[in-house]
Amino acid sequence: MRSLAASKSLAEEAYAVLRRAIMDGDPPPLARLGPAELSLRLGLGTTPIREALSRLAAEHMVIALPQRGFRVAPLTAAELSDLLNLRLGFEREAVLVSMQSRHPRWRLGVEDALSALLRTTPPAPGQSSGELAGWNRAHDRFHEALMSGADLPWLRRFHRRTLDQIERYRAALLRRHAASDAPQADPRFTRLLGHAEHAEIAEAVLRGDQMQVDTMLDRHMREAGAVFMTLFGDAPGASEEGRAA
Numbered sequence: 004m005r006s007l008a009a010s011k012s013l014a015e016e017a018y019a020v021l022r023r024a025i026m027d028g029d030p031p032p033l034a035r036l037g038p039a040e041l042s043l044r045l046g047l048g049t050t051p052i053r054e055a056l057s058r059l060a061a062e063h064m065v066i067a068l069p070q071r072g073f074r075v076a077p078l079t080a081a082e083l084s085d086l087l088n089l090r091l092g093f094e095r096e097a098v099l100v101s102m103q104s105r106h107p108r109w110r111l112g113v114e115d116a117l118s119a120l121l122r123t124t125p126p127a128p129g130q131s132s133g134e135l136a137g138w139n140r141a142h143d144r145f146h147e148a149l150m151s152g153a154d155l156p157w158l159r160r161f162h163r164r165t166l167d168q169i170e171r172y173r174a175a176l177l178r179r180h181a182a183s184d185a186p187q188a189d190p191r192f193t194r195l196l197g198h199a200e201h202a203e204i205a206e207a208v209l210r211g212d213q214m215q216v217d218t219m220l221d222r223h224m225r226e227a228g229a230v231f232m233t234l235f236g237d238a239p240g241a242s243e244e245g246r247a248a
Contacts, residue, residue, distance in 0.1 A: 101152030
């Protein structure tokens with residue numbers, strides 16, 4: 004009989020694999036998630052897979068369908084707008100509190116995170132998945148570093164949960180942007196992902212210019228939201244990927 008510890012380890016493995024796949028958009032929004040099919044695909048038993056899917060349902064990554072298994076949660080314009088507003092509020096508050104603390108370790112963390120971001124290649128058509136993943140990690144680390152001087156643990160937890168949901172939308176948009184046959188990118192998107200935009204934010208933060216930082220963060224987040232909304236085309240209720248699924 005399999006030990007409790009081994010069963011828990013398998014459930015954790017299934018959870019980690021499925022969560023990463025869903026956040027990367029494979030399977031796409033609204034795709035059916037059958038435990039039997041996933042068991043064959045992942046080489047894991049149906050019990051740990053069901054446990055993982057139930058956990059992902061609690062995180063709103065998947066939807067439980069009574070007596071019919073699970074589906075990947077959809078991407079919608081309404082949810083995206085809500086998430087982006089939450090992120091702006093969380094990040095603005097934490098960054099301004101961090102600026103007031105002016106702790107040397109926080110300043111060094113911002114400088115290090117910016118330096119790491121500048122060593123990456125911003126997303127571009129035809130880019131490899133490895134380059135894209137490197138930029139993603141460095142980008143998130145930079146924004147987290149801006150907030151790291153604030154002793155606001157609950158705000159940081161809720162911010163992390165919000166970012167996890169937004170990452171699904173960002174992954175869908177970046178896949179479209181990185182496709183070799185992608186149309187000309189929105190100039191706002193290119194600027195928002197570029198190094199100059201983030202370097203300007205870091206400079207204003209480290210300079211202690213609260214009014215400028217507040218203005219820049221507001222513009223950065225709201226323009227990002229406008230570009231994200233291009234995922235939805237003419238249909239406000241579901242993304243193209245969701246409709247295709």
